[in-house]
Amino acid sequence: MFLSLFKESLPSLLTGLAVTLKLAIFSIIIACVIGVIIGLLGISKNKILRGISTVYTYLIRGTPLIVQGLFLYFGLGALFAMRFDPIKAGILVLSLNAGAYLSEIFRGGILAVDNGQMEAARSLGLNYPKAMVLIVLPQAFKIMIPSILNQFIITVKDTSILSVIGIRELTQSGQIIIARNYKTFELYAMVALMYLILITVLSLISKLVEKKLSYGIKA
Structure with a gap:
């Protein structure tokens, strides 16, 4: 029975999984850009720029992701009398959230x-911006890659929270199926298993990359 239900639900769950990966990948790319900018502001000698970095990270890290999603999608949507695209709103929320940690x-x-x-x-003869981009950041990226991959894994798991704004990612796909057949335990078990497999694979990749970087010089 479980196997037949899994086979029946798999296409919908895989579609949701694809949305989950899409959200996470686009978000972590944008978050890296945000992280670099806010990180550079954080080490600036200008107090105003450092203050901007501090306020941003304080606000984002001090509020739950689910509240950020609801505020952006429903709060700002109501304030400006407009309807956001759920996917774009989800990517924005995840990017801003992950960007604070990546900074x-x-x-x-x-x-x-x-x-x-x-x-x-x-x-x-290189000025500060060129020296930072051409010399310092490439070396820093090598140091940061394992942490960036770890943040990507966290972002993948965070996508499940975006079901509250109606994004049909993996968790929401499972909830939709449950609404049709009331197989709550079985469907949530399938969703959990798919997350577990995905996160395990990503974790293994992260460890391999970290190991490769650790011995890259010797190789």
């Missing part, structure tokens, strides 16, 4: 690069 990762990664690298670049 700290990027800030730490940049600070982990030896100061001599920046000084050497400046002595060669």
